[in-house]
Amino acid sequence: MPDNELLHFEDFAVGESRDFGRYVVTAKEIKDFAQEFDPQPFHLDEEAGKKSILGGLCASGWHTGAILMHMMVDGYLGRSASLGSPGLDELKWLKPVYPDETLTARFTVLAKRRSTKTPEMGIITMLWEVFSTGGEKKMEVMGVNLVRLRQP
Amino acid sequence: MPDNELLHFEDFAVGESRDFGRYVVTAKEIKDFAQEFDPQPFHLDEEAGKKSILGGLCASGWHTGAILMHMMVDGYLGRSASLGSPGLDELKWLKPVYPDETLTARFTVLAKRRSTKTPEMGIITMLWEVFSTGGEKKMEVMGVNLVRLRQP
Numbered sequence: 655m656p657d658n659e660l661l662h663f664e665d666f667a668v669g670e671s672r673d674f675g676r677y678v679v680t681a682k683e684i685k686d687f688a689q690e691f692d693p694q695p696f697h698l699d700e701e702a703g704k705k706s707i708l709g710g711l712c713a714s715g716w717h718t719g720a721i722l723m724h725m726m727v728d729g730y731l732g733r734s735a736s737l738g739s740p741g742l743d744e745l746k747w748l749k750p751v752y753p754d755e756t757l758t759a760r761f762t763v764l765a766k767r768r769s770t771k772t773p774e775m776g777i778i779t780m781l782w783e784v785f786s787t788g789g790e791k792k793m794e795v796m797g798v799n800l801v802r803l804r805q806p
Numbered sequence: 807m808p809d810n811e812l813l814h815f816e817d818f819a820v821g822e823s824r825d826f827g828r829y830v831v832t833a834k835e836i837k838d839f840a841q842e843f844d845p846q847p848f849h850l851d852e853e854a855g856k857k858s859i860l861g862g863l864c865a866s867g868w869h870t871g872a873i874l875m876h877m878m879v880d881g882y883l884g885r886s887a888s889l890g891s892p893g894l895d896e897l898k899w900l901k902p903v904y905p906d907e908t909l910t911a912r913f914t915v916l917a918k919r920r921s922t923k924t925p926e927m928g929i930i931t932m933l934w935e936v937f938s939t940g941g942e943k944k945m946e947v948m949g950v951n952l953v954r955l956r957q958p
Contacts, residue, residue, distance in 0.1 A: 690872075706889070707927075717872075721843070723866065731846070738846075738867075740898065741896070742897040746892065
C-alpha cells in the first residue's frame with residue numbers, strides 16, 4: 655500500500671471511536687491455544703470448565719488479547735503506518751469468552767502526542783473494548799499505538 | 807494431583823520472589839503466531855524487521871505474553887489451585903524478543919488478600935518479569951492470580 659494511503663498519526667482524532675472486527679473462536683482453537691500457552695483445565699476441557707468459577711470451557715485471556723490484536727490489524731492497524739507498541743495498562747478480562755461466540759471490537763482515542771525523542775513518531779493512547787454480539791463486554795484494555803507522522 | 811499437594815493461597819508470601827521457566831522461541835514460531843494474530847511486517851519478515859525501529863524480526867507482544875503464561879503454568883500455576891485472573895496492569899514491552907533467544911521469568915508477590923465476596927478465593931497481586939539469558943529485561947507486567955485457599 656502506498657505510504658500516502660496509510661493511516662498516519664494525523665488521521666486519529668482524540669475522542670474518536672470506531673467499531674471494527676469480527677471473530678468467531680471455536681472450541682478447537684480455544685483448546686489448541688491453551689495446549690500451547692495456557693494449559694489450565696478450564697481452557698482445555700468442557701467438564702473442567704463447567705466445574706470452575708468460569709462456568710464452561712473458555713478462552714485463555716492471552717488468546718482473547720491475541721484475537722483483539724488480530725481484529726486491530728485487520729480493522730485499521732494493518733493499513734496504518736504502525737511502529738509497534740510499548741505496552742498496555744488496566745487490562746480487564748471482564749467475562750469469559752466461550753466457544754462459537756462472535757466477538758467484535760471498538761477503539762476510542764483517549765489522547766495523542768508527538769514523541770519528543772523521535773520526531774517522526776506519534777504516541778496514541780487508545781481504549782480497546784471487546785464485545786460479544788449479544789453486547790456483553792468481554793475485555794477492555796488501555797494501551798499505546800505508535801504511529802508514524804505524515805508530516806514530522 | 808491431590809488437592810493437598812497443590813499450591814494454595816497460603817503458600818505465597820508477600821515479598822517472595824522466584825525464578826521459573828525457560829523458553830526458546832524460534833523464527834518459525836514467531837511468524838506462525840504473527841500470521842494468525844498479529845500480521846505486522848516486523849513480526850513476519852526478517853528484512854521488514856531490520857528496516858523497522860524494532861531492529862529485526864521479533865515476536866508479537868501478545869506472543870511474549872502467551873510465552874510468559876506458558877512459563878507460569880509450567881513453573882507454578884499448573885500445580886496450584888488456580889482460579890484464573892481478572893486482569894493485568896502496567897504491561898511493558900521493554901525490548902524486542904528476537905528468534906532463538908532463551909527466555910526465563912521471575913515472579914514477585916506484591917500483595918495478597920482474601921476475597922470478601924468469595925470466601926474460598928484468594929487474590930494475589932504479582933509482578934512478573936521476562937528476561938533473556940543475557941539478563942536483558944524484555945517485559946514486565948503486574949497482574950492478579952486468583953488462587954483457592956487451603957483453609958477458607
